[in-house]
Each structure stands twice: as C-alpha cells, then as structure tokens.
Amino acid sequence: MSNPEKEYALYKGDKLLAIGTKKEIANQLGVKISTIDFYTHPSYAKRTSEEKGRRLIEI
Template sequence: MTEYAINKGDDLLKIGTLDELAEFRKVKRETIFFYATPTYRKRTTEKGIRVIKLD
C-alpha cells in the first residue's frame, strides 16, 4: 500500500493513503493525486498544499 504525506508549507499535516488524505481534506481522491503532480506545483507557491509519495 502506497503512502503519501500532505504538507502545507513546512508543516506536515498527515501521512496516509490517497483515500485517507482525501477524507482528511474532504476532497475527492483524484484531487489528492493531482496535488502530487508537477503541474500542480507549477501553479501554486511553496506555501501551498503539497503531496509527496513516500517510498
């Protein structure tokens, strides 16, 4: 099972699966997955939401 970390700026908000993070943020699973893409990173600042895949 793949885990992801969701950050806002330098603050770690939660670690979990895409489904767990989606429930935490009250958004769709696809939205959390989009937060992890390079396209989303280009559109937002470093202080925004970031999702990082953990190995």
C-alpha cells in the same frame, strides 16, 4: 503476493497536514481522491508556491 498501498505525507509549506494512503488523506480532508492526485501534477506545482501550495510526498 499482495502489494500494500503506498503511504504519503501531505504538506502545506512546512506544516504537515496528513499522513496515510491517498484515500485516507482524501477522507481526512473531505476531498476527492482526484484532488489528492492533482497535488502530484507538475502543473499544480507551477501554479502554486512552496509556502502556499500543498505537496504530496511518498514515504
């Protein structure tokens, strides 16, 4: 049984930046997948505000 990749939405404040898998979002933004992964870490959330930080939400 195949497990499809999870889909995510990337937001900066209320603005939607991208939708897709982590790989697709990284390609759209021109960054590494590890950068997209970092947006999910609690340490990143602590360093940034809700308005200026990027938030990756699983959909």
